[in-house]
């Protein structure tokens with residue numbers, strides 16, 4: 001728990017970010033995301049409870065840059081320094097080889113801007129530079145506060161791939177905050193949703209979006225035969241019109257397989273997407 005005067009910024013929030021996965025930490029503006037991440041990074045002391053990295057408080061880590069890569073909102077850089085120099089100074093302070101600066105800049109797509117002063121950097125370039133700083137020590141844990149802020153659509157797409165790569169290929173534990181669920185839906189494996197400082201929901205993205213509400217629309221030439229077969233397999237079938245069914249409780253793949261087994265020709269097979277932003281708003285409004 002962490003209060004600022006009368007405001008309970010974070011209260012009773014408990015979750016674990018597993019290695020090899022990306023966890024989205026989601027909530028509307030002012031929900032308490034940044035405060036939680038600042039607690040994790042030892043920048044704010046919680047009034048009660050603990051925030052640990054690899055089982056230890058951040059302050060007790062002997063070489064933090066090699067253990068945790070962090071990008072916080074409004075990360076400030078000395079505007080007169082070049083991107084390369086900024087990172088080299090961090091390398092020196094952390095006892096890392098200077099060569100890591102250029103390697104990290106290349107990783108975030110800033111190789112061409114390495115010698116440019118940060119003063120002229122766009123918001124998106126600053127976000128990439130902050131990420132490069134987080135990468136310097138090749139840590140296994142990443143704590144990123146709204147890292148997509150300021151990135152253009154191509155930058156957001158790049159970030160998605162990059163975070164998935166860190167988690168899925170390099171086995172890192174990645175925690176990424178956002179106030180827009182749809183922004184991270186293609187990146188995250190797990191979600192933790194908070195509102196007004198309290199935990200609202202946590203689980204896999206699939207659990208959040210299906211939640212018994214996922215619907216498969218299937219058009220079949222012989223719907224009269226397919227319907228009962230789907231019901232036998234555990235689906236709840238609604239007959240919309242002649243030859244068109246809406247099925248809950250089965251995936252599109254399962255419906256397709258059952259149709260194949262029965263040799264029923266399909267006209268259409270569509271998983272009706274849950275509107276993630278609506279799920280998010282339903283969960284976080286009025287709490």
Ligand SMILES: Nc1ncnc2c1ncn2[C@@H]1O[C@H](COP(=O)(O)OP(=O)(O)OP(=O)(O)O)[C@@H](O)[C@H]1O
Nearest residue numbers: 004007009027028029030031032033034035036179
């Ligand atoms: N240093 C502080 N002093 C006073 N109040 C604070 C401080 N930091 C945060 N708060 C308050 O705590 C609450 C949670 O803020 P926090 O920045 O953690 O939310 P957030 O989820 O990160 O929001 P955003 O998406 O807008 O960044 C807000 O009501 C905020 O005003």
